[in-house]
Amino acid sequence: xxxxxFWAWLVFALGAAYFFIPLIAxxxxxxxxRRGEYSFDAYKxxxxxxxxxxxxxxxxxxxxFTIILGVLIVVPAAYWIRLRxxxxxxxxxxxxxxxxxxxxxxxxxxxxxxxxxxxxxxxxATDTGTNALLVIGYATLAxxxxxxxxxxxxxxxDVRTLTEAAQILGAGWGTIITRVIxxxxxxxxxxxxxxxxxxxxxxxxxASLLNRPAFGPYLQNIGANRAYEPxxxxxxAFAITWGCMSLIQILSRFAPRSANRPN
Amino acid sequence: xxxxFLSIQHVRKSFGATTVVEDFNLDVERGEFVSFLGPSGCxxxxxxxxxxxxEEPSAGTIVVGGKDITRLKPNQRNVGMxxxxxxxxxxLTVAQNIGFGLKVAGMPRADIDARVAExxxxxxxxxxxxxxxxxxxxxxxxxxxxxxxxxxxPKLLLLDEPLSALDAKVRVSLRxxxxxxxxxxGITTIFVTHDQEEALSISxxxxxxxxxxxxxxxxxxxIYNRPATKFVANFVGxxxxxxxxxxxxxxxxxxxxxxxxxxxxxxxxxxxGDTLSLALRPEAISLGRQPGRDSSLSGEISEVHFLGxxxxxxxxxxxxxxSLDTFNSPATPPPAVGEKAEISFSSSxxxxxx
Ligand SMILES: Nc1ncnc2c1ncn2[C@@H]1O[C@H](COP(=O)(O)OP(=O)(O)OP(=O)(O)O)[C@@H](O)[C@H]1O
Ligand SMILES: [Mg+2]
Numbered sequence: 041x042x043x044x045x046f047w048a049w050l051v052f053a054l055g056a057a058y059f060f061i062p063l064i065a066x067x068x069x070x071x072x073x074r075r076g077e078y079s080f081d082a083y084k085x086x087x088x089x090x091x092x093x094x095x096x097x098x099x100x101x102x103x104x105f106t107i108i109l110g111v112l113i114v115v116p117a118a119y120w121i122r123l124r125x126x127x128x129x130x131x132x133x134x135x136x137x138x139x140x141x142x143x144x145x146x147x148x149x150x151x152x153x154x155x156x157x158x159x160x161x162x163x164x165a166t167d168t169g170t171n172a173l174l175v176i177g178y179a180t181l182a183x184x185x186x187x188x189x190x191x192x193x194x195x196x197x198d199v200r201t202l203t204e205a206a207q208i209l210g211a212g213w214g215t216i217i218t219r220v221i222x223x224x225x226x227x228x229x230x231x232x233x234x235x236x237x238x239x240x241x242x243x244x245x246x247a248s249l250l251n252r253p254a255f256g257p258y259l260q261n262i263g264a265n266r267a268y269e270p271x272x273x274x275x276x277a278f279a280i281t282w283g284c285m286s287l288i289q290i291l292s293r294f295a296p297r298s299a300n301r302p303n
Numbered sequence: 304x305x306x307x308f309l310s311i312q313h314v315r316k317s318f319g320a321t322t323v324v325e326d327f328n329l330d331v332e333r334g335e336f337v338s339f340l341g342p343s344g345c346x347x348x349x350x351x352x353x354x355x356x357x358e359e360p361s362a363g364t365i366v367v368g369g370k371d372i373t374r375l376k377p378n379q380r381n382v383g384m385x386x387x388x389x390x391x392x393x394x395l396t397v398a399q400n401i402g403f404g405l406k407v408a409g410m411p412r413a414d415i416d417a418r419v420a421e422x423x424x425x426x427x428x429x430x431x432x433x434x435x436x437x438x439x440x441x442x443x444x445x446x447x448x449x450x451x452x453x454x455x456x457p458k459l460l461l462l463d464e465p466l467s468a469l470d471a472k473v474r475v476s477l478r479x480x481x482x483x484x485x486x487x488x489g490i491t492t493i494f495v496t497h498d499q500e501e502a503l504s505i506s507x508x509x510x511x512x513x514x515x516x517x518x519x520x521x522x523x524x525x526i527y528n529r530p531a532t533k534f535v536a537n538f539v540g541x542x543x544x545x546x547x548x549x550x551x552x553x554x555x556x557x558x559x560x561x562x563x564x565x566x567x568x569x570x571x572x573x574x575x576g577d578t579l580s581l582a583l584r585p586e587a588i589s590l591g592r593q594p595g596r597d598s599s600l601s602g603e604i605s606e607v608h609f610l611g612x613x614x615x616x617x618x619x620x621x622x623x624x625x626s627l628d629t630f631n632s633p634a635t636p637p638p639a640v641g642e643k644a645e646i647s648f649s650s651s652x653x654x655x656x657x
Pocket of ligand 2: 347463
């Protein structure tokens, strides 16, 4: 018994060390810009850099559009599959997993070939088109997370009966999705949204190959050319990701409680 | 019935190769309360869902108020429905749930509020307006679901086993409440249940269903006392079945365990020598000879269960056993197992099952 506990704690300590030591080291390093004392100078430099503000702003905007696109695609699709096509679920689940298996670089090369300036769909001919393509690519990358989050949310409600209850009261599809389904899976959608946000903020491959002024390429650029700032940036990016995760945790406490007890 | 309000005509429903509802016919008058009663899987829900518009009939028509609604979508039918699983919207308050249909219909805010308040009064939960469904008991949730269904003044109210998720006490009180609200509002109602007591106690008429067909449609009194088929007789109430042989078809005499019973006018079509199933309700049988009972059979007491005010006695008659109930009387001790006994009944109470 006692030794079992000892080993459990040891494994835990090793895991924690594996996780925290590099983190602490990075924090420590990022604060050593000024010789002989700790300071937040690196952070000041980074946050004061106009390119940081521009690229971060760009990525936040891209994330917002990606989230909107993802919600518009995933919520109706996941809802319809639960309602009418449950036999398709394994197939759809497999498809949504593909972005995890296919490297982003493959997807983006595909895009470049498909949507070049002399293709029938010349997304890449204009800046707006390229931005749109980037958002579409991000939505693909975020699909596995978004779909799973929404599908899990839908599992907690009795989709079919609630739909029928709304229908018989006179509601059409628009009303059903916006007033019945979406509010009940809102927390799930939000957690999908924060995961999407975290992915988009740090994404490098697509933004770089499509030559977009996003945060990922900026991070890489700074990392290659500076000493202390990359550490500060890494900590900032880490804080953003963790902020998103904590928001998911906090929001899930507010999920509308299901009162359906079908038997 | 001159002009039925709801008319279900020759409705059939198949899922793939299996036919679930076959040639279902039913006319319901305005303001009538009709129950669908039948065993699990007999197609009650399927018929109800076709009336609601959730399933499309493979054949046949459904007419409400003179209008053919067979192909209309559920949201165009102006029908109210209460589900077994309550199906309240978890994200909306009680008041918002009740007002949902009104809001969808575009009713002005003030009118919605007034109607919701009226509904909360009708279901006797006026103080619950701002609660969420998870803060309510099952019985309260189902009352809210009822209020939500009737708030938009639907032409029809459909209830699919609305009480079966509730415990016994709530079930009885709520069914009476549903019935009294239905009477007060005069709303034409179909109530699905597999609980015969429920159906018998609150319906104007009952459609007993079996294998996708309406076996018999009639008042609770008719269904119980004059079941049209063997299935109805067996499914509704307790029944004692005796085997008998026709000895003289013309005179209407039947031999049961070497005794003669006269069943004049009940044997329609049977020939001498035919074997028949004869059925008696427990309450139609008395122990010992009683005045006014024209027939009797002798047997032996096989079981006695003292239940308090009632004593349930089982009497073996040849190879058959019949149950009967007698009231406890403090002056006379209950019969003993093994005693010879005679049972008496009126031959007019005997059902011949074809
Ligand atoms: N969508 C469907 N696809 C295939 N078969 C179905 C479908 N819906 C119902 N059935 C079948 O139709 C038959 C009747 O079902 P229904 O739900 O109407 O029965 P019920 O009388 O309401 O039973 P219960 O009392 O158990 O609710 C059942 O055998 C069921 O398996
Ligand atoms: Mg059913």
